[in-house]
Structures are given as structure tokens and as C-alpha cells.
Amino acid sequence: MNTLDYIVLVGTLVSIAVYGLWRTRGRRDLHDYLKGAGTTPWFVIGLSIMATQASSTTFLSTPGQGFESGLGFVQNYFGAPLALIVIAIVFVPIYRRLNVYTAYEFLGKRFDQKTRLLGAGLFLVQRGIGAAITIYAPAIVLSTVMGWSLNATILSTGALVLIYTAVGGSDAVNLTQKYQIGVIFLGMITAFGVLVSKLPEWLSFGDALTVAGGLHKLEAVDFSFDLHKRYTIWSGIFGGMFLALSYFGTDQSQVQRYLSGGSVRESRLGLMFNGVFKIPMQFFILLLGALVFVFYQFERPPVFFNQTAWQQRAQGDAAPKMRALETAFDAAHAQKSALLKTWIEAKHGGDPARIEPARAAALDAHDRVEAIRTAAKQAMSSEPGKAAKDSDYVFITFVLDHLPHGLIGLLVTVFFAAALSSKAGELNALGSTTTVDLYRHVIRPDAADAHYVIASKWFTAGWGVVAITLALCATLTENLIEFTNIVGSIFYGVPLGLFLTAFFLKKVGGTAVFWGALMAQGLVIVCYFSTDIGYLWLNPIGCGLCMLLGLILQAFVGETKTNPG
Amino acid sequence: MMPAPEPDDSDTGLPVLRSWRAVYLFVLGCFATYVTALAIFGRYLA
Numbered sequence: 001m002n003t004l005d006y007i008v009l010v011g012t013l014v015s016i017a018v019y020g021l022w023r024t025r026g027r028r029d030l031h032d033y034l035k036g037a038g039t040t041p042w043f044v045i046g047l048s049i050m051a052t053q054a055s056s057t058t059f060l061s062t063p064g065q066g067f068e069s070g071l072g073f074v075q076n077y078f079g080a081p082l083a084l085i086v087i088a089i090v091f092v093p094i095y096r097r098l099n100v101y102t103a104y105e106f107l108g109k110r111f112d113q114k115t116r117l118l119g120a121g122l123f124l125v126q127r128g129i130g131a132a133i134t135i136y137a138p139a140i141v142l143s144t145v146m147g148w149s150l151n152a153t154i155l156s157t158g159a160l161v162l163i164y165t166a167v168g169g170s171d172a173v174n175l176t177q178k179y180q181i182g183v184i185f186l187g188m189i190t191a192f193g194v195l196v197s198k199l200p201e202w203l204s205f206g207d208a209l210t211v212a213g214g215l216h217k218l219e220a221v222d223f224s225f226d227l228h229k230r231y232t233i234w235s236g237i238f239g240g241m242f243l244a245l246s247y248f249g250t251d252q253s254q255v256q257r258y259l260s261g262g263s264v265r266e267s268r269l270g271l272m273f274n275g276v277f278k279i280p281m282q283f284f285i286l287l288l289g290a291l292v293f294v295f296y297q298f299e300r301p302p303v304f305f306n307q308t309a310w311q312q313r314a315q316g317d318a319a320p321k322m323r324a325l326e327t328a329f330d331a332a333h334a335q336k337s338a339l340l341k342t343w344i345e346a347k348h349g350g351d352p353a354r355i356e357p358a359r360a361a362a363l364d365a366h367d368r369v370e371a372i373r374t375a376a377k378q379a380m381s382s383e384p385g386k387a388a389k390d391s392d393y394v395f396i397t398f399v400l401d402h403l404p405h406g407l408i409g410l411l412v413t414v415f416f417a418a419a420l421s422s423k424a425g426e427l428n429a430l431g432s433t434t435t436v437d438l439y440r441h442v443i444r445p446d447a448a449d450a451h452y453v454i455a456s457k458w459f460t461a462g463w464g465v466v467a468i469t470l471a472l473c474a475t476l477t478e479n480l481i482e483f484t485n486i487v488g489s490i491f492y493g494v495p496l497g498l499f500l501t502a503f504f505l506k507k508v509g510g511t512a513v514f515w516g517a518l519m520a521q522g523l524v525i526v527c528y529f530s531t532d533i534g535y536l537w538l539n540p541i542g543c544g545l546c547m548l549l550g551l552i553l554q555a556f557v558g559e560t561k562t563n564p565g
Numbered sequence: 566m567m568p569a570p571e572p573d574d575s576d577t578g579l580p581v582l583r584s585w586r587a588v589y590l591f592v593l594g595c596f597a598t599y600v601t602a603l604a605i606f607g608r609y610l611a
Contacts, residue, residue, distance in 0.1 A: 071603070085589050088589070089585075089589070222602035265576070265578060269586040276592055
């Protein structure tokens with residue numbers, strides 16, 4: 001990065017934050033601070049929901065997922081439109097009718113206070129970890145490739161978002177997210193355009209898709225019913241729907257976004273905006289990754305994309321082995337490029353007798369290159385026989401090596417803007433839940449609004465400090481976007497079970513559902529660590545167990561007074 | 566202070582999609598179209 005890139009990066013991020021603070025100055029009413037002034041239009045709510053969900057891992061890690069495994073990850077989002085419709089029909093009218101600040105207030109009204117605290121507690125634990133990942137994930141990748149200090153990267157981004165979220169509240173979050181997502185779209189579309197323009201002249205866009213498809217990167221939908229596969233249409237629709245129901249319907253970081261609208265209409269349309277655009281957005285980002293893959297078929301990529309780690313290892317005892325891998329990779333990659341070109345030329349010639357052998361030869365060459373890459377990943381792993389992951393470094397490597405200055409700054413701004421927008425939504429929700437469900441409800445019930453606004457600012461800042469501290473201590477080995485979804489899947493099923501029990505099992509009372517939820521959460525954790533089923537299935541399992549155990553325990557508890565919403 | 570509870574809004578305020586049923590069917594239609602298009606896209610180019 002040069003001076004121009006740093007001007008783009010710092011200028012964009014700081015100016016959006018300052019503008020958000022200036023526009024929302026002087027908010028002293030609790031309702032305005034937590035829910036906004038009620039004037040947020042539906043498309044801003046829609047963008048805000050999208051920005052809260054799409055963290056920097058979405059833009060940093062998802063293209064790497066497309067590069068490594070193709071488009072199959074898009075199935076993860078197949079359940080989202082269905083879940084958003086259910087939330088618009090069932091959840092939104094209830095939340096708005098009860099005029100709640102947080103989703104967990106509803107649990108208190110429907111069941112009892114201990115169930116409300118359980119729901120809020122599960123959210124605080126899960127989202128507190130999530131907020132740390134949100135800030136750690138881009139920092140680890142960007143600091144590695146840029147040579148920045150990891151701790152300084154975490155501290156600077158964490159401090160910026162902490163200040164404008166704590167001071168400005170919900171409206172500041174909505175407002176900054178609108179501009180941040182604008183920068184993100186601009187950056188990603190520009191990167192897509194530059195990438196396509198950098199493909200070899202003889203390779204049309206259609207040819208690039210042929211290469212990606214021929215090398216199994218465009219298989220988006222898998223109809224096989226295999227519980228052990230991470231991404232199939234069935235795990236996407238059923239598991240993904242439960243994940244999305246829980247995330248959008250019961251996670252305060254999202255509930256707070258659509259409750260900031262002035263009416264049911266604004267909230268519903270904001271959700272439907274995401275129902276329409278979520279899948280195309282994820283498809284676009286994965287396709288970008290698949291096209292980066294095509295680009296690197298004709299441009300020599302690094303053997304291992306985390307080049308900093310590779311170079312450190314290459315300076316030690318393993319140097320001869322690393323050099324041998326690089327030499328073998330150079331030869332195999334050059335041969336593959338030539339064979340892919342032969343295949344595409346044969347395709348242009350239209351002679352079926354030439355096309356299929358050329359394609360088979362290219363696939364063989366691809367397998368040889370992948371075998372060398374796998375050996376390189378194993379050489380980089382600290383565990384014998386296991387392969388180290390480098391997919392999070394693919395897109396940033398492309399950006400730094402092949403985009404012009406100015407655009408590099410824009411794309412790095414995209415990664416940070418996504419981190420800030422997502423973290424702002426999380427901190428805003430953590431502060432609100434702590435204020436409304438714990439402080440105002442348990443500790444200080446009768447204070448004035450101004451007191452709660454100040455308390456909320458301090459709680460928001462406190463959660464920012466907790467997230468930064470956890471991020472400073474974190475280490476991750478999974479692909480970042482998958483890790484985020486795995487943590488979510490472990491903790492999302494049970495809260496959803498609480499809410500669905502509240503909506504649909506009117507006979508189940510607070511005590512039964514409380515103990516049922518605790519037991520279900522324990523069983524989900526055991527299930528994750530003792531089986532190898534795809535993690536998306538943990539969402540329906542947790543939800544189903546919570547509802548079932550609630551029903552069973554209710555039979556023992558007997559008649560319970562409930563307070564249906 | 567919290568404002569008074571509000572009624573469920575029945576009008577979507579959108580051109581063409583005037584009822585909520587129409588909005589939900591539109592979203593479902595988009596979803597079905599995406600899944601079908603992705604399945605065809607992957608199979609055609611594999």
C-alpha cells in the first residue's frame with residue numbers, strides 16, 4: 001500500500017464515522033438511543049440488516065471459499081428467504097405490538113424473568129464471542145499480509161467503532177452502515193471488473209466460466225442427502241432456515257436493526273429486501289472467488305497463499321523441501337496453463353474428437369498441481385498429516401498483487417468497512433441487551449431515561465473493550481467464514497426453540513422451557529464435539545430439542561400460568 | 566418514554582405488490598428462480 005491507498009482507507013473510514021456522530025449528536029432519549037428516532041426508511045433498514053450480517057469475513061474469506069471449493073457455499077443461504085418471510089409474518093408484529101426494546105423482553109412477558117435472562121445470557125455469550133471474531137478475523141489476515149502489528153490493527157479498528165457506536169447509538173449505526181455498505185458494493189464490483197479485464201485476451205468471460213466449471217468450481221447445488229456433507233440443498237434449506245430464523249428473529253443485533261423502523265411496514269420491507277438480495281450477493285462474491293481461481297490458472301500463484309508464513313518456514317530447516325515444492329509447482333503450473341489453453345482452443349475449433357482428450361489432459365494436470373499444493377499445505381501445518389488453510393489469504397493476495405494503487409486502498413477499506421459495520425451492530429445490541437434486560441430489569445429498575453442512556457453508552461463501550469480483549473487473545477485455524485457459522489450454529493438453535501415454544505406451544509410454561517433449553521444447549525455442545533454431522537444441522541437439532549424437552553418437562557411440572565404475547 | 570403500541574400495517578405502499586401476500590410470493594418466486602438457475606448453471610458448465 002502507498003500513500004494514496006492509506007488516504008483512501010483512513011479518509012473513508014474516519015469521515016463516515018464522524019458524519020454518523022455529527023448527524024446523531026444530542027440523543028438523550030432512551031427510545032431514540034436504542035431504537036432510533038423511528039424515521040429510518042425500509043431500504044436503509046434493509047442495507048443495515050445486510051451490513052450487520054456481512055462482516056469482513058464475508059468479503060475477505062468468502063472469495064477464498066469460492067476459490068477453494070467453488071460455489072457450493074451459497075447453499076448455506078438457501079434457508080434465509082424462507083426464514084425472513086416467517087419472521088416478517090410472525091415475529092415482527094409481536095415485537096412491535098409489545099413495543100419491546102430487545103427480543104428477550106418478549107420472553108419475559110410470555111414466560112418468566114429467568115427465561116428472559118437465559119435468552120439474554122445466551123445472546124450475550126454467543127454475540128460477545130462473535131464480536132471478538134468480527135474484529136480479529138480481518139485483523140489477522142490484513143496484519144499478516146501488510147506487515148502491520150496485529151494488536152495495533154485490532155486496537156485501532158476496535159476503538160473507532162467503539163466510539164461512534166457508544167456515542168451515537170442505533171441511528172449512528174444505521175447511518176454509518178448505509179455508507180459503509182455503499183463503499184463495500186463499489187469496491188467489490190470494481191474488483192470484479194478489474195479481475196475480468198485481467199484475464200488473458202484469448203479467454204472470453206464464457207471461456208473463463210467453462211474453465212471454472214470444468215475444474216468443478218461452479219457446482220452450486222448438491223442434491224445428495226448426506227448428513228455428513230457440510231453444504232447440500234437440504235442442509236441449506238432446513239439447517240440454513242433454522243440458522244437464519246434464529247439469527248434474524250432472535251439475535252438482538254438484527255432485531256434492533258428492523259425495530260428501528262417507524263412501522264411494521266418498514267421492518268417487513270427491510271427484511272424482504274434481504275430475502276431478495278442475500279442469495280445473489282453471496283453468489284456474486286463466490287463467483288468472484290471462482291474467477292480469481294481462473295485468473296490464477298494463467299498467472300502463477302503462490303504455492304501457499306499465506307506468503308509471510310511460507311517465507312518464514314522457508315528460512316528454517318525445511319528450506320530444501322520448500323524449494324523443491326516451489327520448483328515442482330512452477331513446472332506443473334506452466335504445463336497446466338498450456339493444457340487449459342489447448343482445451344479452450346479445441347473448444348473454439350468445435351471438433352468433439354479433440355475437445356474431450358484436451359479436457360481430460362487439463363484435468364490431469366490440475367490434479368497434479370493440487371497434489372503439490374496439498375503437500376505444501378501439509379508442510380505448513382503444525383499437525384502431521386493435516387493441511388494448513390490458506391483460503392483466507394487468496395483474495396487479499398490478488399488485491400495486493402494485481403490491483404492498481406488507489407483501488408488497493410478501496411478494497412482494504414471494504415474489508416475494514418465491513419468489519420466496522422458488523423461490529424457496530426453487535427456492540428449496539430450487546431449494550432442494549434445489557435441495559436434493558438439486566439441493568440434496568442434486575443439492578444436499577446426506576447431510574448430516569450437519561451440515566452439509562454448513559455448506562456447504555458458505558459455498557460456498549462464495555463462490550464467493545466471485552467471484544468477487543470478477546471480478539472487480542474484469539475487464535476483460529478478454521479476458514480474464518482465457516483468458523484463464524486459454526487459458533488452461530490452451536491448457540492442459535494436453542495434460543496430459536498425458546499421463541500418458537502413461546503409462539504406456538506401455548507401450554508408450555510417458563511420453568512419447563514427454561515430447564516429444557518439448558519438441557520438442549522448441553523446436548524448440542526455434546527453433539528458438536530462427539531459427532532461429525534454437518535454443523536448446519538445443529539440449528540434444527542437445538543431448536544427441536546428445546547421444544548421437545550420443554551413439552552416433556554411441562555407434563556411433569558403441571559399447570560403453569562402463561563402470559564401469551 | 567415508549568410511544569403507544571401501533572397497529573399492524575396492512576398496506577405495503579409498493580407499486581404492483583400491494584398486499585403482503587404478493588410481497589411474500591414475490592420473494593418465494595425469486596428464491597425458486599435462484600435455486601433453479603444455480604442448479605442449471607452448475608450442471609451446464611460442469
